[in-house]
Amino acid sequence: MKSIRYEAPMVHNTPVIELRGVAKQFLKPSGELHTVLQNINLRVEKGQFVSLVGPTGCGKSTTLNLVAGFEQPTAGSVFIKGSPLTGINPVAACVFQTDNTFPWKTVIDNVSLGLRLHGVKKSEAYARAAEWVEKVGLKGFEHHYPSQLSGGMRKRVALAQCLIMQPEILLMDESFSALDVHTRSVMENELLNIWAETESSVLFITHDLEEAISLSDRVIVLTAGPGATIKGDYWIDLPRPRNVSEIRFDRRFMEFHEQIWNDLRDEVLASYAQFHAGTTHAH
Amino acid sequence: MHSSTQAQPTHIEIAKRRSEMRAKALRKRIRNLALQIAVFVVVVGTWEALAATKTIDPFFFSQPSAILRHIRDWVVDGTSQGPLYIHFVVTFEETIISFILGVVLGVVAGYALGMSEILSVIFAPYIQMLNALPRVVLAPIFILWFGLGMPSKIALGVTLTFFIVFFNAFQGVREVDRNLVNNALLLGANKRQLARHVIIPSALSWILSSLHTSFGFALVAAVVGEFVGATEGLGFLISEAQGAFDTTGVFAGMVILSLTALVADWLVTRLERRFIHWRVSAR
Known part of the structure; x- marks a missing residue:
């Protein structure tokens, strides 16, 4: 049987993201210690598109929060381009599941915000933001407020808002899961097209295995919580450029899907059993 | 064709x-x-x-036509306590000043406690205690301290409006969408920029919605204060009418008061529209 497990290339490049022995614990209100993540070792190279999949509540988002610098690990450390991360990650941007857009700002103000925060002159920031607004297909909507846009259009604003900063790391936390199926595959394709022009590494969190495989270079499977850790690491060498809506019918895609799903299924069942044990206890 | x-x-x-x-x-x-x-x-x-x-009995219940005539007499010939507009201006001035003071203090205190964990921990029980007190009972004390003139009414109005605005400002700061804060931080916002671009605009919609209620309370405070002890104002006029068993005078005062409240409410709504125009879509 052909092994498709990912093996780190034997080059001595410093990875863009490196998690070494990372664990994250919380103190529960009952006074007990709750372990979300343990013994996470992960290297993401420059320009790689890596997806993190796992059952609900397994700590995917916590991993992302650690890389973004919103939270600090309880043990181990996070290295960004070789140096330990303290505080907010200065080279990352994030597209969240819910809205990124500031409802009190127009599209152009939303997109240019990052530049403005870094002290770029308004006229220059607007000029560059206008290019990005056009790139994500929102020309003509510069002066609309987010409440006047559809969910898919707001996601486009969010993408432009992040990518205008030319982040070395693009974090995506279930970014497209709130969109309807059609908008979603359009956005996925667009993300791949825009990403291909950049050198950003992407850390994509999703519970949708198909989405993970069709977008990524690597798919990482986490075990069910508590104390989730990495179970599998798969190299998806499907050719690029990919068409997200068609690649799902590709034979190799289905093989990947079957193999990773074998890994993932046990974890999903485990987390499901736990959830039900929890609710029956509560009753 | x-x-x-x-x-x-x-x-x-x-x-x-x-x-x-x-x-x-x-x-x-x-x-x-x-x-x-x-x-x-x-x-x-x-x-x-x-x-x-x-x-x-018209003596106890008066009569709409009599009330109208009474208001006309007040407007044309003035009241037994001098011209009507003096009383109106006094009450309006007390209301506006206590409203502005209460709003400013409430916003400042609410923002400070909302932003600072330690301040809110220290002051929370005291604020709860003061809020639980029916503050109208403070009217006699304020009259003893500040005399029969305007300052005692303003003090009462400030204590009434302060708490409403305070709780809303506090809540507004606390309820800021965590994702928006994180997003702004990743985009490079420092503390001051975070307040300016995220926290204040987000809290503003909470604060503005409290202005309707707090303006009403400022008017109540002015009238109650005048009722307890004053030499001019609409509340004083009503209390004088009551002392003379002049039911029609009491009703006439009430009509003028409710008209004032209506006008004030309309003004606050205009203010609200001006500040949160982003919320209602323009089309």
Whole structure:
């Protein structure tokens, strides 16, 4: 049987993201210690598109929060381009599941915000933001407020808002899961097209295995919580450029899907059993 | 030619349908207005008729026509306590000053406690305690401290409005979307920029919605204060009328007060629209 497990290339490049022995614990209100993540070792190279999949509540988002610098690990450390991360990650941007857009700002103000925060002159920031607004297909909507846009259009604003900063790391936390199926595959394709022009590494969190495989270079499977850790690491060498809506019918895609799903299924069942044990206890 | 002969009737049809729908909307508005007026006519008319036929005692219940005449007398000849506008201006001034002071103090305190964990921990129980106190009982104390003039009414008004605005500002700061804060931080916001671009605009909608209630309370405080002890103002006028068993005078004062409240409410709504125009879509 052909092994498709990912093996780190034997080059001595410093990875863009490196998690070494990372664990994250919380103190529960009952006074007990709750372990979300343990013994996470992960290297993401420059320009790689890596997806993190796992059952609900397994700590995917916590991993992302650690890389973004919103939270600090309880043990181990996070290295960004070789140096330990303290505080907010200065080279990352994030597209969240819910809205990124500031409802009190127009599209152009939303997109240019990052530049403005870094002290770029308004006229220059607007000029560059206008290019990005056009790139994500929102020309003509510069002066609309987010409440006047559809969910898919707001996601486009969010993408432009992040990518205008030319982040070395693009974090995506279930970014497209709130969109309807059609908008979603359009956005996925667009993300791949825009990403291909950049050198950003992407850390994509999703519970949708198909989405993970069709977008990524690597798919990482986490075990069910508590104390989730990495179970599998798969190299998806499907050719690029990919068409997200068609690649799902590709034979190799289905093989990947079957193999990773074998890994993932046990974890999903485990987390499901736990959830039900929890609710029956509560009753 | 074929298409133009087809296009012509549809064009007329659209125009026709539009005018039909407009007429329908207008009829609905007229109906609603008519019903509103009908309620007023029935209530006031019944009151007038019952008082005129002496079914209810006009001495205790007065009579709409008498109230109108009373207001006209006040406007034309002035009250027994001097011209009407003086009383109106005094009450309005007390209301506005205590409203502004209360709002400013409330916003500042709410923002400070919302942002600072330690301040909110220290002061939370005291604020709860003060808020639980029916603050109208402070009126006599304020009159002892500050005299019969305006300062005692303003002090009472400030204590009433402060808490409403304070709790809303506090909540507004606390309820800021975590994702928006994180997003701004990743985009490079420092503390000051975070306040300016995220926290203040987000809290503003909470604060503005509290202004309606707090303006009402500022007016209540002014009137109650004047009731307890004053030499001028609408509350004083009502209390004088009450002392002289002049029911009509009491009702006349009430009518003027409610008109004032209506105007103030309209002004606050305008203010609100100005500041949170981003929330209602422009189309």
